[in-house]
Amino acid sequence: MSGPALPRYGTLLLACTAATAIANNYALQPALTDVADDLGLSATSTGLIPTATLVGCTAGFALLLPLTDRVAPHRLVGVQLCVLAAALTLAAAAPNAPVLLTACLLIGAMAGVAAQAGAIAGRYAAPGRRGTAMATVATGLSAGILLSRWAGGSLADLLGWRRMLLVFAGLALLGAFATGRLLPRDRPRPQGGYPAALAALAPLLRRHRPLRRAVITGGLWYFAFNVVWVALSLTLARPPYSLDATAIGLYSLAGLLGFAALPFTGRLVDRYTPGRVTVGTMGVAALGTAVLAAGFPHPVPTVLGLALFDAGCFAAQAANQSIVVAVDPDRSGSLTGVYLVLYFAVGALGTAATAPLLDALGWRGTLLTALAALLTAAGLAAARHRKREPAGTATPAGRADSARPDAWRPASGVRRPASGGKRVTGTALLQPPWLEMCLRPRNPMCRDTASRAYCGLGDGDERMGCTGVLRVARTRVRGERAGGAGRP
Numbered sequence: 001m002s003g004p005a006l007p008r009y010g011t012l013l014l015a016c017t018a019a020t021a022i023a024n025n026y027a028l029q030p031a032l033t034d035v036a037d038d039l040g041l042s043a044t045s046t047g048l049i050p051t052a053t054l055v056g057c058t059a060g061f062a063l064l065l066p067l068t069d070r071v072a073p074h075r076l077v078g079v080q081l082c083v084l085a086a087a088l089t090l091a092a093a094a095p096n097a098p099v100l101l102t103a104c105l106l107i108g109a110m111a112g113v114a115a116q117a118g119a120i121a122g123r124y125a126a127p128g129r130r131g132t133a134m135a136t137v138a139t140g141l142s143a144g145i146l147l148s149r150w151a152g153g154s155l156a157d158l159l160g161w162r163r164m165l166l167v168f169a170g171l172a173l174l175g176a177f178a179t180g181r182l183l184p185r186d187r188p189r190p191q192g193g194y195p196a197a198l199a200a201l202a203p204l205l206r207r208h209r210p211l212r213r214a215v216i217t218g219g220l221w222y223f224a225f226n227v228v229w230v231a232l233s234l235t236l237a238r239p240p241y242s243l244d245a246t247a248i249g250l251y252s253l254a255g256l257l258g259f260a261a262l263p264f265t266g267r268l269v270d271r272y273t274p275g276r277v278t279v280g281t282m283g284v285a286a287l288g289t290a291v292l293a294a295g296f297p298h299p300v301p302t303v304l305g306l307a308l309f310d311a312g313c314f315a316a317q318a319a320n321q322s323i324v325v326a327v328d329p330d331r332s333g334s335l336t337g338v339y340l341v342l343y344f345a346v347g348a349l350g351t352a353a354t355a356p357l358l359d360a361l362g363w364r365g366t367l368l369t370a371l372a373a374l375l376t377a378a379g380l381a382a383a384r385h386r387k388r389e390p391a392g393t394a395t396p397a398g399r400a401d402s403a404r405p406d407a408w409r410p411a412s413g414v415r416r417p418a419s420g421g422k423r424v425t426g427t428a429l430l431q432p433p434w435l436e437m438c439l440r441p442r443n444p445m446c447r448d449t450a451s452r453a454y455c456g457l458g459d460g461d462e463r464m465g466c467t468g469v470l471r472v473a474r475t476r477v478r479g480e481r482a483g484g485a486g487r488p
Helices: 008-023 029-039 043-069 073-092 097-111 113-123 130-159 161-182 194-199 201-207 209-237 245-259 262-271 274-295 299-327 329-388 434-438 449-454 466-482
Strands: none
Touching: 008 073, 008 097, 008 113, 008 130, 008 161, 029 043, 029 097, 029 130, 029 161, 043 073, 043 097, 043 113, 043 194, 043 329, 073 097, 073 113, 073 161, 097 113, 113 130, 113 299, 113 329, 130 161, 130 245, 130 262, 130 299, 194 201, 201 209, 201 329, 209 245, 209 274, 209 299, 209 329, 245 299, 262 274, 262 299, 274 299, 274 329, 299 329
């Protein structure tokens, strides 16, 4: 954590910002036929509009997310939302395709502020609250994605597509005003210049194994996510269903049941390891995929399957991004940029592969492909979890034997933390959430500098590692007991 902890209203503001920003990537899609008729566009030119937005968004992740590590949050988010409002206004006034495509590139790039919101929430979260903060922002992000087409289509039918874009521009300006006044104003301490930060993105992937694993597991479920939703859209649009775009878009509302689980995911990430949460959520998504494959097109199993599938994927994303940020909280923007660029690239492969899969394998065969990707992601997360937390190295939180005297036997060669600074005493370390944090040697939260500070670790202990944190905690408890502190 850099600077003071972000208050709860700040996290909620970031969630609203993420929702309204990311919605601009999809809001125009239901009105593409109206845009084509108004501007006289061909089918090919019309198809370039969502493509330009996606290209801009990917470029924004790569080029703008590292700014999270260099610019004060209130200025970074506020300026980008102002540029987003200007781009939406330009799109609303576009007289021809080139102007509209240029505006869409800018819209996509500035909508990447939604990802910056997650990185900021993770960096400024209070110790032990990172999972909850990032899950809150992920809830807003998911709501923006799910509701954007419905909101954009409804506003376009009511006001026309140009005025609809102006409504979204007004929301962006409102967000710019709020974030400019309420988000933290302290500037991060960057390491090197901005060109050096961009050049360091690829080495980050080589240097940090947790980042590589997060990219692989996240890419697998985002591949599955795109396969399922594109296959559903194509199947419903073809005979014998032949539904129109509005009716197909209503199926996305089933996902609202799914992202309602996200706030609980944050608490689980804070209580248990992200690896455990990922395995569980991938199991939920796999169950939803199986229900969809077997129950489609019947309404009840279809809605239930979509809700379970979305809940699993959205919750896994929140857990996975907490792993990414925990690698190095001071470089959360750069790390998130690397993660999301590759994450969206793998998702694009899923989108491109869906139609051929559907033609070759049919509905159930296509969903079995998605199911295989989800199970592979769960297997990788489970293997990582077993490797990082071998039996006997950690005591699950809440176990009655976790406070036995022999459970606190210090290891030899323990380095004492430097004196000074705020410390949590040994007795307090036996209380939640310190007990839960320090009893898990491989908990990524323990790699957070702020969490180390709460455990009293000084500069000399920066690279001690999570096992060292556990050893220090055990040694302190033993010392306090020997001094008569007693058991709480």
